[in-house]
Amino acid sequence: QVQLQESGPGQLKPSETLSLTCTVSGGSISSYYWTWIRQPPGKGLEWIGYIYNTGSADYNPSLKSRVTISVDTSKNQFSLNLNSMTPADTAVYYCARLPAAMHFTFDIWGQGTMVTVSS
C-alpha cells in the first residue's frame, strides 16, 4: 500500500527557508496530485498547495508569494520550499495524496513533521 514520509529540518530561525521532502513508497507518484498541508499547534488544518506529476502546481493565495512545490518523479518524491519563515509558520507539516477523481480530497497522509521557527 502507498505510504508517505516527510523529511526535513525540525528547527529553523526567522527569515530562513523551509525545505521538506515527501517520499512516496509502495506506489508510483505518477497520475496523482500531491499536496502539502500544515497544522499549527492546537489549531486547524491549512492547505499550502499541490503539484501534479508533470510539475504543474497551484498554491494557497495566502502563501503563494513564499511557496514553491516541486516534484522528482525519478525519486518518487515531491518537495516544499517556504521562504521568509516566521514563528507564525511553526506547525506540523503533512504531505498527502490528492486523487484527481476525488474532488480536492486527501486520501493518504504522511505522519507529519513538526517544524519550529524560533530565534
Next chain:
Amino acid sequence: QSVLTQPPSVSAAPGQKVTISCSGSSSNIGNSYVSWYQQVPGTAPKLLIYDNNKRPSGIPDRFSGSKSGTSATLGITGLQTGDEADYYCGTWDNSLSAVVFGGGTWLTVL
C-alpha cells in the same frame, strides 16, 4: 477564523448517534464536494468521507455524510470510545481559490 464553521465540541454516550455540522457558503460547500477527516490526537488526519457521502474502502458504514445547500453533516452511529477525536470538514472555495477546512470539532464519547 475558519471559512467553514463547525461546533467546537459534541458529545454522546457509547452506542448512541452524533452529528457534526459544517456550515459554509455558495462559494465553497454550495458549489463543491465536501470531505470529512478524523484526527486522533498526535496522529495525522484520516479520510472518512469524500464527495459528500462516499466512504473510502475500510471505513465502516457507521460513518455517513450528507450535504444540503451550503451545509454538510457528518453522522456517526454506534459510538465507540475509539471514536474520540477531532473531526474536520474540507472543500474547495471558488472565491479564495483554495482548499478550506472547518475549525474542527472534538467528539467526546462519554
